[in-house]
Amino acid sequence: MKKVMTKVFSVIGILLLSAGVTVALLAIFKPEKLRGLSRVAGGPSAPEVKADDFQLLDHKGRWHALHRQTDSKAVVLISTANGSPEMKEAAAKIKALRDKFASQGVVFWMVDSNPQDDRAAIAREADQLGNDLPVLEDRAQLVATALGLEQTCEAVCISTTNWMTFYRGAIDRDLADSSTKAGGSGNYLENALSRFLAGKTASPNRTRAKGTPINLALAKDPAGTPVSYTAEVAPILQKSCVSCHSPGNIGPFAMSNYEKVKGRADTIREVLLEQRMPPWHADPHYGNFVNERALTPEQAQTVARWVEQGAPRGEGEDPLATKPPPAAQDWPMGKPDFVLKFPKPETIAASGVFDYRYIMVRSPISSNVWLRAAVVKPGNRKVVHHILVLVATAEELQTRHFRQGNAGGINGYFSAYVPGYQAVPFPEGSGKFLPSGSLLVFQVHYTATGKEETDQSEMGLYLCKEKPTTELKTRSAFDVRFEIPPGAPNQETQAEFKFAKDSLLYDMSPHMHLRGSWFTYEALYPDGKKEVLLSVPHYDFKWQHLYRLAQPKRLPAGTRLVCRGAHDNSTLNPDNPDPNKTVHFGDQTFDEMFIGYFNYTDAPPPSSGLAKTGGG
Amino acid sequence: MRRRLPAAWLRRVAAEPGVAAITGLVWLAALGLAWNLSAGPSDLQAAGKIANFSLRDHEGKTRELYEQTQARAVVLVFTSTGCPIVQKSLPKLKALHQQFGSKGVVFWLVDSNAQDDLASIKEEARDFGIDLPILLDSSQSVARGLDATRTAEAVCIQPKTWTVFYRGAIDDQFGYGSEKRWASHAYLEKALKNFLAGKKVDPARTEVRGCRFHFEPPSRTKPE
Numbered sequence: 001m002k003k004v005m006t007k008v009f010s011v012i013g014i015l016l017l018s019a020g021v022t023v024a025l026l027a028i029f030k031p032e033k034l035r036g037l038s039r040v041a042g043g044p045s046a047p048e049v050k051a052d053d054f055q056l057l058d059h060k061g062r063w064h065a066l067h068r069q070t071d072s073k074a075v076v077l078i079s080t081a082n083g084s085p086e087m088k089e090a091a092a093k094i095k096a097l098r099d100k101f102a103s104q105g106v107v108f109w110m111v112d113s114n115p116q117d118d119r120a121a122i123a124r125e126a127d128q129l130g131n132d133l134p135v136l137e138d139r140a141q142l143v144a145t146a147l148g149l150e151q152t153c154e155a156v157c158i159s160t161t162n163w164m165t166f167y168r169g170a171i172d173r174d175l176a177d178s179s180t181k182a183g184g185s186g187n188y189l190e191n192a193l194s195r196f197l198a199g200k201t202a203s204p205n206r207t208r209a210k211g212t213p214i215n216l217a218l219a220k221d222p223a224g225t226p227v228s229y230t231a232e233v234a235p236i237l238q239k240s241c242v243s244c245h246s247p248g249n250i251g252p253f254a255m256s257n258y259e260k261v262k263g264r265a266d267t268i269r270e271v272l273l274e275q276r277m278p279p280w281h282a283d284p285h286y287g288n289f290v291n292e293r294a295l296t297p298e299q300a301q302t303v304a305r306w307v308e309q310g311a312p313r314g315e316g317e318d319p320l321a322t323k324p325p326p327a328a329q330d331w332p333m334g335k336p337d338f339v340l341k342f343p344k345p346e347t348i349a350a351s352g353v354f355d356y357r358y359i360m361v362r363s364p365i366s367s368n369v370w371l372r373a374a375v376v377k378p379g380n381r382k383v384v385h386h387i388l389v390l391v392a393t394a395e396e397l398q399t400r401h402f403r404q405g406n407a408g409g410i411n412g413y414f415s416a417y418v419p420g421y422q423a424v425p426f427p428e429g430s431g432k433f434l435p436s437g438s439l440l441v442f443q444v445h446y447t448a449t450g451k452e453e454t455d456q457s458e459m460g461l462y463l464c465k466e467k468p469t470t471e472l473k474t475r476s477a478f479d480v481r482f483e484i485p486p487g488a489p490n491q492e493t494q495a496e497f498k499f500a501k502d503s504l505l506y507d508m509s510p511h512m513h514l515r516g517s518w519f520t521y522e523a524l525y526p527d528g529k530k531e532v533l534l535s536v537p538h539y540d541f542k543w544q545h546l547y548r549l550a551q552p553k554r555l556p557a558g559t560r561l562v563c564r565g566a567h568d569n570s571t572l573n574p575d576n577p578d579p580n581k582t583v584h585f586g587d588q589t590f591d592e593m594f595i596g597y598f599n600y601t602d603a604p605p606p607s608s609g610l611a612k613t614g615g616g
Numbered sequence: 617m618r619r620r621l622p623a624a625w626l627r628r629v630a631a632e633p634g635v636a637a638i639t640g641l642v643w644l645a646a647l648g649l650a651w652n653l654s655a656g657p658s659d660l661q662a663a664g665k666i667a668n669f670s671l672r673d674h675e676g677k678t679r680e681l682y683e684q685t686q687a688r689a690v691v692l693v694f695t696s697t698g699c700p701i702v703q704k705s706l707p708k709l710k711a712l713h714q715q716f717g718s719k720g721v722v723f724w725l726v727d728s729n730a731q732d733d734l735a736s737i738k739e740e741a742r743d744f745g746i747d748l749p750i751l752l753d754s755s756q757s758v759a760r761g762l763d764a765t766r767t768a769e770a771v772c773i774q775p776k777t778w779t780v781f782y783r784g785a786i787d788d789q790f791g792y793g794s795e796k797r798w799a800s801h802a803y804l805e806k807a808l809k810n811f812l813a814g815k816k817v818d819p820a821r822t823e824v825r826g827c828r829f830h831f832e833p834p835s836r837t838k839p840e
C-alpha cells in the first residue's frame with residue numbers, strides 16, 4: 001500500500017514537474033505577456049506616469065515642446081534652480097551624460113521652476129557651471145506641478161514613443177537621498193538610460209534625489225484655500241478669453257457661464273500647459289505690447305490650480321453670466337465716412353484648408369484723401385481667420401508683378417483684422433494716404449468650421465478733418481530670393497530696412513507661411529548698440545499678430561531694423577505641407593514668405609516729448 | 617555529479633512519499649501562478665467585454681448597446697459641444713455614416729461633458745446638421761467605463777462579442793490648432809472596411825486628439 005502511494009505521489013510529482021517546466025518555458029518565450037502584466041499589476045517600483053505635453057522657452061529665448069521630440073528616443077528633464085549646491089555638484093555629471101547619450105537620441109533639458117530666477121541670472125549661473133544645456137523657464141510652475149517636481153537635481157526620463165516616464169530620481173548614488181538603498185553600480189540615471197535604449201526596464205526605476213526645495217509659492221497654497229471662481233478665475237477669463245469665446249465669435253465655444261467653463265476645465269489647463277491659448281507668440285522677455293494676450297505666470301497658475309481643485313464654483317455671483325461681453329458693435333469707432341464691402345458673399349465649405357482669397361474692391365473716394373483710421377469688420381467672425389488689406393495704386397495695377405510680390409503685400413498692408421483685434425485709429429497726428437482710384441486688395445484667410453458658412457466682410461474708412469502732420473507708413477524688411485531645401489529644420493533668412501530719418505516705430509508684424517519657425521526684429525542703432533524689439537520664438541502662421549508697442553520706439557536716422565528668422569521644412573513641423581519640396585517665395589501657403597512688416601512715422605523733434613529715445 | 621543529480625533526486629522522489637508530495641505541491645503552486653499569469657491576457661479580454669449601457673439621445677429616444685444585436689458594428693464617437701476637432705470632423709463622420717450605415721454599422725455620438733445641457737446639445741445638432749443620435753452621458757459613466765478621456769475618440773464595438781475592434785482617432789487631419797489639407801491616415805474608415813471584410817484591423821488603437829473631459833470626482837457624482 002505504502003509503495004503504491006509512493007508511486008502515485010511520484011507520478012504526480014513528475015507530471016507536475018514537467019507541467020511546471022512547460023509553463024515556465026512558455027512564460028520565458030512570451031516575455032511581453034509578463035511584462036504587460038507586471039505593468040498592470042503595478043506596485044511600489046512602478047513609477048510610470050504619462051507626461052503631458054508642454055511648451056517652454058529656455059534661457060536663450062528658444063522654444064521647446066516635449067511632444068515634438070519624436071525624432072529622439074527619450075527626453076531627460078532635470079529640475080534646477082539658481083544657487084542649488086547639488087546642481088553645482090551635478091553639472092559636470094549631467095554634461096558628461098548628455099555627451100554620452102546625445103548621439104543615441106536622448107535629449108537633456110534642465111527645468112527651472114523657481115520664480116526668483118530671471119533669464120539673466122539663469123544665464124550667469126549656466127556660464128559659471130559651464131552648463132550648455134537649455135534651461136527651460138517654467139515661470140508659471142505648470143510643468144513642476146504637472147510632473148510633481150519639488151526639488152532641484154531630480155531627473156525625470158520620458159520615453160518619446162508613449163510619453164511614459166521610465167526613471168525618476170537621483171543622477172547617481174552621491175546625489176541620492178540617504179534613504180535610497182538601491183544597489184548596483186549607483187550610476188542610476190546612466191543605467192536607466194542604457195537599459196531603456198537596450199529595450200529593457202530601468203532598475204532601479206525610482207530613487208530619491210538629494211536637492212534643494214523649489215520655491216513652489218504659486219503651485220502650493222499652504223493654507224489650501226480654494227481658488228475663487230468669482231473673484232479670481234472669471235476676471236482672468238473675461239479679460240483674456242471671452243472676446244473670442246463668446247456667441248458669434250471665432251472661439252468654438254462661448255464662456256458664457258460657470259458651467260460652460262467647468263465642462264472644459266481640464267482642456268483649459270492643457271492649453272495653458274501647451275501655451276496654445278490665449279494665442280500670443282512674443283517672448284515676454286522683450287518689449288511691452290498693448291495688445292498682449294498671454295496670461296501672466298500668476299494668472300496661468302491660478303487657473304491651473306483651480307482646475308486641479310476640481311474647478312469649484314464657490315460663493316459669489318457668476319461674472320461670466322451676469323456681465324457678458326457687450327455685443328460686437330457694428331463700428332466701435334462710430335459711423336465711418338465710407339464703407340467698402342466684398343462684392344458678393346463668399347462661401348466657405350464645411351471642411352478643408354483653404355488657400356488665401358484675394359478680393360478686390362475699388363475705393364469709392366474720387367479724390368486723394370488722408371485717413372485717420374481704416375477698420376475691417378468681418379462679416380462672419382467664425383470663419384475669418386485674418387484679413388490683410390493691401391493697396392494697389394493705379395500705377396501699380398499696370399505692373400505685371402501685381403499679384404506676385406509687390407501687391408502681394410511686401411510694401412505693406414493698409415489695415416488688418418485678426419480675431420480679438422481691437423480697432424484703433426492711426427497714431428495721433430498721423431494718417432494714411434489713399435490716392436484716388438486705388439484698388440483695395442483684401443487678402444482673406446478663411447477656416448472651416450464643420451458646416452458651410454458665408455462671409456461678406458467690410459471696411460470702414462474714416463477721413464482726417466485736416467491734413468495730418470505726418471504719414472503713417474507701412475514698410476517691411478523682406479527677402480524674396482531665399483531657398484529652403486527639403487527637410488531643412490532651421491533654414492535661416494535675414495533681411496533689413498534702414499531708416500533714413502529719425503522715426504517712430506509703432507508696431508511690428510512678422511509674416512511667413514506654414515513653415516515659419518521663428519522671427520526676431522532687432523534694432524542696430526547708429527552708435528553701435530543693439531536692441532531686440534520683438535522675438536517670436538515659435539511662429540504660428542495661423543495667428544497673424546500685429547505686435548503693438550506700448551510706447552512708440554524712437555529710431556534715430558541710420559538705424560537698421562534687422563529681421564532674422566527661419567523656416568522649418570522638416571517632418572517634425574506638423575503644419576508642413578510637404579517636407580520633400582524645395583520651397584521658394586510665393587503668395588500661396590504652400591510657398592513661403594519672409595516679411596517683417598512694421599508701421600512708422602517720421603519722428604517729430606525730440607523736444608516734443610512724444611516718445612522716449614530708444615537704444616542710442 | 618551534475619548529471620547524476622536529477623536521477624538521484626528522482627529516486628528520492630520515488631522513495632519518499634513526503635518529498636514527492638511537497639514537490640508536487642510546490643509545482644502545483646508554480647503551475648497555478650504561471651496559469652494565472654498566462655491566463656492574464658484572456659482575463660483582460662474578458663474584462664474587455666463592453667458592459668451594456670442605456671442612454672437617452674438628444675431627441676429623447678433610449679439607446680441601449682445590447683439591443684444592437686442586428687448591427688455588424690457599433691461606432692461610438694465621444695463628443696462635447698463646442699469642440700473644434702469634433703466639429704471639423706463632422707463632415708467626415710457624416711460621410712462614414714453614409715458609406716457604412718447601409719452595411720449595418722451604427723454610429724452614435726456620446727456627449728460625456730457633464731455640463732452640456734440638452735438645449736445646448738440640440739442647438740449644436742441643429743447648427744451643424746448632425747443627423748446622428750447624440751447620447752447624453754451626463755453621468756459620464758460610459759466615458760469612465762470605456763476609459764475615454766477625450767472627445768473625438770471613436771470606439772468600434774462588435775456586437776457578436778461586445779468587444780472593441782478599433783478605438784482611437786477618426787483620422788489624422790486635425791491636431792491641436794493645426795490641420796492638414798487632407799488626412800494621410802483614415803484610421804476609422806480603414807478599420808471599418810477591414811473589419812467588415814473579415815480582415816485584421818491594424819492599427820487597432822491610435823492616439824486621439826480632442827478636448828479633455830473634465831471628470832467629476834466620484835464622491836460628487838453619487839446620487840443625493
